[in-house]
Amino acid sequence: MPEAVNVNAALGEKLIFEQGQRGRATTYFPNGRSAEQFVPKAQLRGPLPLPDNSELDVVRHFTRLSHRTFAIDVGFYPLGSCTMKYNPRINEAMAAQAGFKDLHPYAPESLAQGALAVMYELERALSSIFGMAAFSLNPAAGAHAELTALLIAKAHFEKIGQGAVRRTVIVPDTAHGTNPASAAMVGYTVISLPSDARGRVGVEEIKSVLGDDTAVCMMTNPNTLGLFEDHVAEIAAAVHAAGGLMYYDGANANALMGNARPGDMGFDLMHLNLHKTFSIPHGGGGAGHGPVGVASHLVPFLPVPVVSKDEHGLFALEFDRPETIGSMRSFWSNFAHAVRALTYIYANGGEGLTRISQLAVLNANYVRAKIKDFITTPYDETCRHEFVVSAQELKRETGVKALDIAKALLDRGYHAPTIYFPLLVPECLMIEPTETETKETLDGFIAALRDIVETAKTNPQAVLDAPLNTVVGRIDETRAARQPDLRWRPPVADPLEAS
């Protein structure tokens, strides 16, 4: 059993709206003239219906909330396909420097050369690491990058007069849900391709769905089973022969750096999740950073701005690109994350990045080798940076499901793996340890998992009852969905709604 969490964490925490008194807020600003002196009253709102809390109470509130939150900094987080590696603090220190933090996006370019250099060098580094002609740092996250790439594909097909016919996207059944959802956002139809017995996309299966309507084939490699798509070169050749484009979903790029490049595999488009592979903190679900890479024939379509460098070494934001798809966001990029990613690249160097991938793969294989005697590993071969196990057999034997194992892991101080994904593996748990974990941490996790499986066989109820050590027990999700309570409401009529 792990140590008890902070005592405060177990007590619950009132909403910020249920605390405080009007007039209690700490004062940060001088008292000026009232808004009514500047704007017609009809354009002004009444008093704000927000709580006033002292700074100390605000500090306690959010500190307590932090105690009720699991994170990489708290413990092992083997969430498959999410690459929960350590987030080095030097990255934070660099991004927090005034020269980056306080720089306005419309600052004159002559006074923002350092920031532009960061963007330029990151773009060049990513192009080199992944074998693409160019990257755009415009998209904010992975799904946003998928949309960007599909808009690029669409612009490409329109340019060559095939926009009306090439409207099908081929997506393996192991793909992330964002792939089909992104395809729908450019009006494309999705064909879902079943994986073969080896957990891969088969060349013949791909060929059977290729045609004049094929726009893009989206692949994750290694795929979400943690397996390298070893026929990728033949698949790319077939897709290209049919006139389609190959798209690489970079969610699993941590398995590849320095060892293989999507560009060499025949991919025309790709994205990266810098918040996975390049150690940017996930921040509870973002912000991310999702650069899009393209092969040379697609460079003209990249979103603007693009950072350019002239013969004097001066950098500029280039907007005037006639074939661009447009822009994906308000301003140029999630720049602070570009600083973090470049810091990480320069910290590790080419050799370091290569070794990172190798050690990520080693850690995954080590856990896989140590647990396969007590839980089913449906694809029993060397995996890449992650792998899947199935609790199907255990469920049949004991009634304990993947979900129950996940909750029992929480009780033992570990975050759960990704569960019920990919969809083709029944009772799936997808485990990605990442390279930043020690052998001792992995051994602890392996022992916890073994303990859960053994408990399931002797006393399944103990697993079904988990979690017991967390600040709340299993949550009534049905109630959450059927009686949606998505916000706090004031006990007395909201002055806004009363008006």
Next chain:
Amino acid sequence: MYAPHTDSDVAEMLAAVGASSLQELVEVPEAVRIKGALEIPPGLPESELSAKMSAYAKRNGAVDYLSFLGAGAYRHYVPPVVMSLAMRGEFLTAYTPYQAEVSQGYLQAIYEWQTYICLLTGLDIANASVYDGATALAEAAIMAVNATGRRAILVSSAVHPNYRTVLRTYARGLELEVEELPLQADGTTDLAGLAARLAGGRFAAIALQSPNFFGCIDTPDGSARAAIEASGTVPIGVVAEAMSLGALLPPAQWGAQIAAGEAQSFGNPLAYGGPYVGFIAATKEHMRRIPGRLVGRTLDNRGNIAYVLTLQAREQHIRREKATSNICTNQAHCALVATIYLAALGASGLERAAALNLERTQLLCERVTALAGFERAFAAPVFNEVAIRIPPGLSVTALLDELQNRRIVGGVALGRWYPELADCILLCATEATTVADIDALCAALAQITKSAAPGTPEVVLHA
């Protein structure tokens, strides 16, 4: 490198795996094998890395200049308590709270963010965030398309130009039409003739921004609202400067069914354009069309209050190509920053800060237009930005260059987006702009215009 493996760890682990080398584990078919090493310089020890990255930061001289830049990204005072709390490792290094039992703190913070956005916009529900203000508008437009089955969007040309570009980029994917409403003389959207334009029921949404790109308060009057309502068009209220919500009429009160906005101003640094944080709020009728994460409050199996991601049947990981949006990762941490900022300021602080934005902008406006030849381009009341027409005979580029020579970044040139405003600049003043800052700007403007006046040929302006 942040991997902790010693040589003996690697050897032991390879033995457990049954592999002879690391290389064996990452082997790929010959055809796709990498040729040569990565063209990335050798890794740096942290002490040298820090110096290298700091050198880039120092080459951004703009941060040491007096600045009147706004135009969708705003410099505000942020109490240190905000980042001190937000940078706690538990918040910084958590993933999306899929395992609710160990994520109650973050889930509650998101629920509080949703509530703040509802209270500030006056709408019923808000999501856990989208990428930024521009994508919020695009996603809001998609909600309206899904609600109405119509495929055209009407947007004011006073909506931030970048937001309109992004809207058009998204519209190209979905094959939606986008049309624009013109400006009228006072700097607000020309809504005359709106009833006729909407009458055909062709538009899914009409998007209006207030304060608009020129800082002008720009809300539809009663007859425009009636026309919008009669045509079944979804009114979208765009808010590019969230600070305005501390003083001005919330979007719901001028009839917006959806608010799409940017909350960078709530505690998030300028950071050369990102990450920022977009929000979407809506009336409850739109609940199942809202994109992205939503946190709900429910109970656990012990009867405790508990928070959880909910209504996930809208989302990509469940619905795949039928999802309301493809969004997965959002801007959670930026939303957390905003939530802490709002909690720290409270109603009193936000009201005071917003009023100060009005006061400083009014002062900026008065003092700049007191100078010969400088006048307001538009008469409508403004929040914290104002479009200023510069004296005839002076080019905007020359003026901005001359200001820059005096270590002042004097706003953005509006001709970049509006050719008819080629002689105008957009200036911004917030609560972080002091009276002394405004005086320094005015002194510089006076000096530049005096030098540029006829009969003083010794000063050459590089136009």
